[in-house]
Structure formats: structure tokens, C-alpha cells
Amino acid sequence: MPSLQSTLDDEGVADELAASQRSISIAEFFEKNKHMLGFDSGARGLVTAVKEAVDNALDAAEEAGHLPDIYIEIEEVGDYYRLVVEDNGPGITTEELPKVFGKLLYGSRFHKREQARGQQGIGISAAVLYSQLTSGKPAKITSRTQGGEAKYFELIIDTDSNEPEVSVDETTTWDRTHGTRIELEMEANMRARGQLRDYVKHTAVVNPHARIELREPNGEFKAERATDQLPAETEEIRPHPHGVELGTLLKMLEATDSYSVSGFLQGEFTRVGTKTATNVIAAFTDRHYGREMAWRTPATHEADIEAAVTEAVANKGQAATDEFAGRVADAIRDHDRLAHHELATLVEHAAVATTDETGTTFGDTVQEKAVAAAWTIVRDDRTADLYTLTDEATSTRKDDGVIESFAERLAAKFDGEGQVRDRLRRETLEEYVERAAAMTAEREDVSFGETARENVADALWSVARTVPDDPPNVAAVADDRDTASALLSAMSETDIIAPPTDCLSPITADLVRSGLEKEFDADFYASATRDAGVHGGDPFIVEAGIAYGGDLPAEGSVELLRFANRVPLVYQRGACATTDVLKGIGWRNYGLDQPGGSGMPNGPAVIMIHVASTNVPFTSESKDAIANIPAIEDEIELAVREAARELKSYLNKRRSMQQRQEKQDVLGSILPEMADKLATVTEREELKIDDSLARIMNNVLVERRIENSHVELVVENNSGTSASPELTEIVSAEPTSVSDGARVVEMDGEWFIKWSPEVGSDDDSVLQYELADESDYDLDVTGIESAKLTVNT
Numbered sequence: 001m002p003s004l005q006s007t008l009d010d011e012g013v014a015d016e017l018a019a020s021q022r023s024i025s026i027a028e029f030f031e032k033n034k035h036m037l038g039f040d041s042g043a044r045g046l047v048t049a050v051k052e053a054v055d056n057a058l059d060a061a062e063e064a065g066h067l068p069d070i071y072i073e074i075e076e077v078g079d080y081y082r083l084v085v086e087d088n089g090p091g092i093t094t095e096e097l098p099k100v101f102g103k104l105l106y107g108s109r110f111h112k113r114e115q116a117r118g119q120q121g122i123g124i125s126a127a128v129l130y131s132q133l134t135s136g137k138p139a140k141i142t143s144r145t146q147g148g149e150a151k152y153f154e155l156i157i158d159t160d161s162n163e164p165e166v167s168v169d170e171t172t173t174w175d176r177t178h179g180t181r182i183e184l185e186m187e188a189n190m191r192a193r194g195q196l197r198d199y200v201k202h203t204a205v206v207n208p209h210a211r212i213e214l215r216e217p218n219g220e221f222k223a224e225r226a227t228d229q230l231p232a233e234t235e236e237i238r239p240h241p242h243g244v245e246l247g248t249l250l251k252m253l254e255a256t257d258s259y260s261v262s263g264f265l266q267g268e269f270t271r272v273g274t275k276t277a278t279n280v281i282a283a284f285t286d287r288h289y290g291r292e293m294a295w296r297t298p299a300t301h302e303a304d305i306e307a308a309v310t311e312a313v314a315n316k317g318q319a320a321t322d323e324f325a326g327r328v329a330d331a332i333r334d335h336d337r338l339a340h341h342e343l344a345t346l347v348e349h350a351a352v353a354t355t356d357e358t359g360t361t362f363g364d365t366v367q368e369k370a371v372a373a374a375w376t377i378v379r380d381d382r383t384a385d386l387y388t389l390t391d392e393a394t395s396t397r398k399d400d401g402v403i404e405s406f407a408e409r410l411a412a413k414f415d416g417e418g419q420v421r422d423r424l425r426r427e428t429l430e431e432y433v434e435r436a437a438a439m440t441a442e443r444e445d446v447s448f449g450e451t452a453r454e455n456v457a458d459a460l461w462s463v464a465r466t467v468p469d470d471p472p473n474v475a476a477v478a479d480d481r482d483t484a485s486a487l488l489s490a491m492s493e494t495d496i497i498a499p500p501t502d503c504l505s506p507i508t509a510d511l512v513r514s515g516l517e518k519e520f521d522a523d524f525y526a527s528a529t530r531d532a533g534v535h536g537g538d539p540f541i542v543e544a545g546i547a548y549g550g551d552l553p554a555e556g557s558v559e560l561l562r563f564a565n566r567v568p569l570v571y572q573r574g575a576c577a578t579t580d581v582l583k584g585i586g587w588r589n590y591g592l593d594q595p596g597g598s599g600m601p602n603g604p605a606v607i608m609i610h611v612a613s614t615n616v617p618f619t620s621e622s623k624d625a626i627a628n629i630p631a632i633e634d635e636i637e638l639a640v641r642e643a644a645r646e647l648k649s650y651l652n653k654r655r656s657m658q659q660r661q662e663k664q665d666v667l668g669s670i671l672p673e674m675a676d677k678l679a680t681v682t683e684r685e686e687l688k689i690d691d692s693l694a695r696i697m698n699n700v701l702v703e704r705r706i707e708n709s710h711v712e713l714v715v716e717n718n719s720g721t722s723a724s725p726e727l728t729e730i731v732s733a734e735p736t737s738v739s740d741g742a743r744v745v746e747m748d749g750e751w752f753i754k755w756s757p758e759v760g761s762d763d764d765s766v767l768q769y770e771l772a773d774e775s776d777y778d779l780d781v782t783g784i785e786s787a788k789l790t791v792n793t
């Protein structure tokens with residue numbers, strides 16, 4: 001077939017192409033790109049549909065303050081699978097229901113800054129779309145709001161218009177008093193049963209307040225409620241100034257009712273009050289207008305100032321002129337440094353005071369002339385000033401002559417056109433320093449490196465003054481990208497307290513731990529919850545947990561559990577920021593095996609990571625993986641490292657205990673033989689092995705000595721630190737004369753005598769009592785690791 005080009009000229013091709021252009025409906029687009037929404041295969045499609053429906057069910061129930069009660073059923077019906085998900089949420093009104101299920105990009109959460117599982121308003125309608133595309137059947141929905149009648153709908157999505165097409169709309173009966181039931185038929189298979197089970201099981205782990213039941217062709221799974229406590233209610237918040245993008249800022253500037261930037265900042269952002277707004281505006285003004293250099297005032301030139309001001313003032317009479325000039329000179333002397341606008345204010349005050357004193361007026365023109373005359377003298381000494389500033393800011397190794405010529409060159413830069421007020425932006429100042437330094441380095445054949453240049457620019461900028469000009473108003477900022485960009489930079493460089501976290505509902509470290517304990521039989525658990533960070537104006541919190549040892553499989557790499565807003569992430573583990581961060585950590589430092597020193601660590605461990613945010617940045621609409629956002633990655637790393645440090649100290653301790661035990665075992669087998677030999681050779685009584693072993697091993701030794709009715713428990717501390725063991729002696733007769741500090745409790749004919757002595761290093765403690773009758777003895781010692789304890793009773 002001939003190509004378009006071979007049959008048509010350029011214009012013809014363009015016309016032909018123009019004729020074939022048409023807009024594409026959202027539903028049509030997703031129909032062709034199902035994989036983006038997680039519906040790329042029958043196996044995966046089923047998992048995604050369950051996930052979307054269950055996430056919505058949990059969101060809805062929690063939002064209405066109900067403890068979620070969710071029922072999931074998957075059944076094979078002919079060529080298709082039927083999925084039913086029921087919840088006890090608030091139900092959906094008759095007006096809303098068709099749009100919720102029959103229109104893509106329709107939802108209640110997209111514009112809210114509040115933690116929720118749903119974000120985009122695509123999930124459930126995409127499942128409806130997938131079901132109708134593969135089975136040709138409509139979605140069947142029952143919903144009932146509290147006190148209302150149950151409604152039954154059948155609908156499909158019209159992919160051309162992205163609008164619901166309702167075929168059945170009637171009243172029905174339903175045993176739930178409120179909630180929603182959705183029934184979808186779709187082409188599917190159970191090949192992803194593992195992922196489906198994992199999703200439901202892990203959802204139960206991080207949502208202990210939910211009751212979830214799953215029935216599928218090959219079995220059942222039931223997660224009963226572990227707590228009646230709903231997660232803390234979240235509040236909607238405004239964006240935080242840190243991390244907002246320029247496009248978003250421009251949109252907000254256009255939409256706001258505020259006139260001033262200060263009002264805008266305080267009204268549209270969280271954590272901005274008057275003080276923070278003032279700080280942001282100062283930084284903004286510095287960027288927008290630049291700062292004014294404040295020169296060291298010429299202390300010895302008072303006479304010159306008076307003369308210059310006098311000369312600038314004409315026809316005001318000798319006495320008034322002298323008074324005015326004197327006042328200006330005095331005021332200048334009172335300042336250590338002076339910027340142009342400060343000089344103008346000071347001259348204005350002198351003019352008013354002189355008028356009060358002498359009755360002669362000094363108007364704007366006279367004041368301007370006086371300012372110009374005095375300013376010439378104030379800035380006249382700037383080479384010396386720049387010399388001192390540079391000398392202080394650079395290393396002492398720099399030669400005086402070098403600094404002098406640098407200062408001269410830098411001072412000359414301030415002679416340029418338009419430099420009347422010595423007002424300049426930071427970039428210009430840096431450029432001046434750069435050029436003067438480069439020239440000095442070249443001419444004097446010395447080095448004037450990057451750090452020295454930066455230090456000099458910093459020193460000069462820190463003595464320069466923020467100008468008093470009003471910042472541009474909101475409309476002016478919105479109109480100009482550069483100005484808006486300056487405001488954005490000012491917002492991000494100003495210290496602002498972290499956003500409130502009541503919009504987030506982290507699992508909390510304790511529940512992360514108990515979630516892991518509930519799910520995995522391990523020897524050790526650790527968890528960490530970080531403070532909130534900000535990304536794109538949205539706050540986020542990262543939590544991490546580690547389970548180690550026990551029944552966890554020792555072979556192969558550790559298991560990673562990923563969660564975002566309490567939703568388990570099932571697919572695309574390799575594309576997730578959590579995986580990348582985990583791979584980048586040097587796990588050998590924390591006691592886990594890591595072949596080659598990078599990549600997933602090996603060992604009997606489960607690592608769980610939860611990112612909670614008002615807007616989790618996913619890599620795609622299917623919400624399978626968290627994007628590589630540096631601020632979030634840093635927090636993931638810190639959370640994981642925090643938990644990993646606990647793991648490390650646990651493993652170190654365990655290792656040293658193992659070594660100790662091995663040593664003790666070896667000694668335990670050698671010592672009796674040696675003692676036996678020694679006793680034979682010396683013909684003396686055999687040594688007490690336990691005592692010697694305890695001393696060699698620096699153990700705490702506990703011995704019972706009985707003489708008639710008198711019983712002693714001797715605690716001998718051979719270790720280098722003090723010990724606080726708890727001893728419980730259980731006897732079958734009533735003890736008397738029990739030594740101080742003991743608690744005696746009788747239970748069913750047995751007496752429990754409990755001591756908690758504090759025994760210093762190399763010291764001992766003797767605990768005693770009397771027993772009139774014959775008795776059994778049973779001693780229990782706690783508070784000391786078994787490898788560091790020898791009990792000889």
C-alpha cells in the first residue's frame with residue numbers, strides 16, 4: 001500500500017491527518033489501556049477488582065464511623081467468575097450511585113487532603129468497565145442508606161460518553177440495614193490465588209478493627225476483629241508550603257480571594273500564621289527586589305557629612321541648615337552600618353525634628369539632595385569595608401595584598417550604572433564576587449577558590465538589608481512566572497513547622513509490631529514510626545517493622561510487605577521505592593546476609609514498610625508501587641534503619657550469648673575430668689565444679705545451703721557489673737525468720753518467697769529463712785540471661 005507521503009503533498013498529508021483527529025473519551029482510553037489500572041490479565045484483574053472494592057468498603061465504613069464488616073465471595077459461573085463484595089458502610093444515595101460505578105474519574109477523594117485508600121475516583125468504575133468488557137454483563141449493585149429502602153441497580157459504562165447507562169433501577173429487600181453490595185462477572189482465573197490471599201491477609205494485619213471474610217472456590221479465609229478501636233479520625237488539611245510545585249502555586253494564586261501575598265499564604269496553606277508569612281515575605285522580597293548593601297559608617301568623617309549636607313541644602317538659613325546637617329551626621333554616627341533606605345528614613349526624621357525646632361521646612365527635594373550627598377560619603381569607604389569583610393570570611397593564609405586588590409575590584413563593581421542605592425540580587429552579588437575573584441586569581445597568580453567565594457558572598461549578603469518595599473500583590477505574582485518562582489523558593493527556604501498529622505492515620509509502632517506478631521511466628525520484632533515529612537505540599541509518615549527468626553524461612557531473601565495508606569501493595573515490587581531503598585542499605589552492618597553487599601538481604605526476616613499520606617505518589621493509576629520521590633525515600637530509609645538498629649543489637653547480643661554458651665559447654669565437659677584427676681593426685685576432696693565454672697565465666701552463681709532448719713540462698717556476683725536477679729523460692733512448709741526485703745505469699749499449701757536483691761560486682765548477698773518441717777524446695781531465678789547464670793541448688 002502506498003504511504004500517505006507518496007500519494008499526497010505536505011499540505012495534503014496535514015489535511016488528511018487533520019480529518020482523522022478526534023478527541024478520545026476517558027473510558028475509551030482506559031478500555032485500551034487496562035494494564036494501567038491493574039487489569040492486564042484475568043488472574044490479576046480479579047485481584048485488582050477485589051482490591052478496589054475492599055479498599056472502598058473500608059474507606060466508606062470508617063468514614064461513617066462503623067467498624068468494617070466485609071464479605072467477599074468469588075464463584076465460578078460458567079465461563080466467568082462472579083465477584084461479590086458487601087460492606088456495612090453508609091451506602092450510596094440513589095443520585096450518586098450510577099456515577100460512582102458508571103463514570104471514570106468520579107469520586108469524593110481526589111480534591112481532599114486527607115488520608116484515604118482511594119485517591120483518584122477510578123478504581124471501582126474501572127472494575128465495572130473490565131467486567132463489562134470481558135463478560136458483557138452489567139454491574140449489579142445493591143445499596144442502602146441508614147433508615148432508607150434498599151435500591152438495586154444494573155448498569156454499564158457508555159465508553160463514548162463516560163456516562164452510566166442504567167438498565168435496572170428498582171427497590172429491593174436486603175438484610176443489611178446499611179451498606180453496599182457489588183456484583184461483577186468477569187473473565188478471570190484463580191492463578192493469582194496467592195496474591196489474593198496475601199492481599200486479604202495483609203489487609204487484616206494493618207486493619208485489626210475490620211472483620212473480613214473471603215470465600216473462594218478453593219477455600220475460606222476469615223479475619224476476626226482484633227480491636228473495637230477505629231483508626232483515629234482524620235481531618236482534612238490545606239497544603240503545606242514545602243514541596244508545592246510551581247504549577248500548583250500558580251493555580252492557587254489564580255483561585256484565591258486574597259489580595260496580599262501575606263493573606264494568600266495564611267489563608268491557603270497550613271502552618272502559616274503572621275510570623276511565618278512575614279518570614280516568607282522577607283525571603284521573597286530578598287529574591288524579588290534584592291537587598292541593599294549596608295556600608296560601615298565612616299566614624300571619622302562626621303565633619304565631611306555635615307559639610308556635604310550643608311552644601312546640598314540651599315536657602316534654608318544658616319541656623320536651620322546647621323541644625324539639620326548636625327542631626328543627620330549624629331544619626332549616621334549612631335549606626336554601625338547603613339543601607340540607602342535606612343539613610344533616607346534617618347534624613348526624614350532629621351528634617352521633621354529640625355522643622356519642629358526651627359520652624360524651617362525641609363521638603364522632599366531637599367531631603368533627596370541631602371540623602372544623595374550623605375550617601376556618597378557613607379559608601380566612599382567601601383573598599384576598606386569590603387577588605388575587612390573579606391578578610392574575616394576567608395582563611396587567614398590569604399595575603400593582605402591579595403585581599404586588598406580583591407576588595408578594590410569588588411568595590412569597583414558597585415560603581416556601575418543603576419547602582420545608586422547599591423541594591424542587588426543575590427545572583428548579581430555572586431557574579432560580582434566571582435568576577436573580582438577570578439580577576440584577582442589571574443592577576444596576582446593566587447588561588448581564590450569556590451569556598452572562599454561562597455564565604456565572601458555569604459558575608460556580604462548577611463550584612464545587606466532586606467528592603468522595605470511592599471511585595472507585589474497576588475495578581476502581580478500570578479501574572480509572572482519568575483515572580484511566582486521567587487515566592488515558591490522563599491516558601492521552601494523558610495523554616496516552617498511540619499504539617500499537622502491529624503490528616504494522617506499511621507498504624508503506630510505498637511500496632512505495626514502486634515500486627516507482625518499476629519501474622520508471623522518470629523523470635524524478635526522491632527518497629528518504628530517516623531515524624532511527618534512533606535512532599536508536594538502533602539504530609540506523609542513512614543513506618544517500618546521487622547520480624548526475625550522463629551518459624552520464618554531461613555533460605556532465600558527476606559519477605560518485604562509494602563503498604564500505602566493501610567493497603568497492601570501486591571504487584572510491581574521491583575518498581576517500588578520501598579524495594580529500591582531496601583536494596584541500597586548495607587544489611588551486613590545490621591547482621592543480615594547480603595550477597596555482594598547490595599540488593600535484597602537474605603535470612604529469616606520479614607520487613608514491613610507503610611507509607612501514609614494525603615497523597616501517596618504511585619508510579620501508575622493501578623497504585624501498585626510507590627514512586628521514587630527523594631523525600632519519601634529518605635524517610636523510608638530512616639524508618640527501616642531505625643528498626644534495623646534494634647535488630648542489630650538483638651543479633652549481636654544473641655551471637656555473644658551463643659559464644660558464651662559454647663565456651664561454657666566446653667568448660668562444662670573439661671572441668672569435671674580435671675577435678676577428678678586433681679582429687680586423685682592430691683588425695684583431697686573433689687572441687688565444686690559449678691562454683692569454679694561460674695567464676696571462670698564471670699557468672700552470677702546462686703547456691704542453696706541447708707543446715708538443719710536454716711536455709712541460705714547465696715547470690716555471688718562474679719560479673720563486672722551489678723546484678724538485680726529476682727529469686728522465687730517455693731517451699732512446701734511455712735517459712736519463718738525470712739530475711740529482709742522478701743515477700744511471702746501462700747497458695748494452696750505452697751509458700752512463695754520472693755527476693756529482688758541488688759548485688760554489686762564481685763560482691764555477694766545472703767538470703768535466708770527457717771523451716772520447722774521437712775520441705776521440698778524449688779528455686780526460680782529471673783532477671784539474668786541464662787548464659788550468665790549458674791544455679792547450684
Ligand SMILES: Nc1ncnc2c1ncn2[C@@H]1O[C@H](COP(=O)(O)OP(=O)(O)OP(=O)(O)O)[C@@H](O)[C@H]1O
Binds near residue numbers: 057110117122123126
Ligand atoms: N462501597 C462504597 N460505599 C460508599 N461509597 C463508595 C463505595 N465505593 C465507592 N464509593 C464512593 O465512590 C467514589 C469513587 O470510588 P472509586 O473506587 O472509583 O474511586 P476512589 O476510591 O475515590 O479512588 P481510587 O481510584 O484511587 O480507588 C469514592 O470516592 C466514594 O466516595
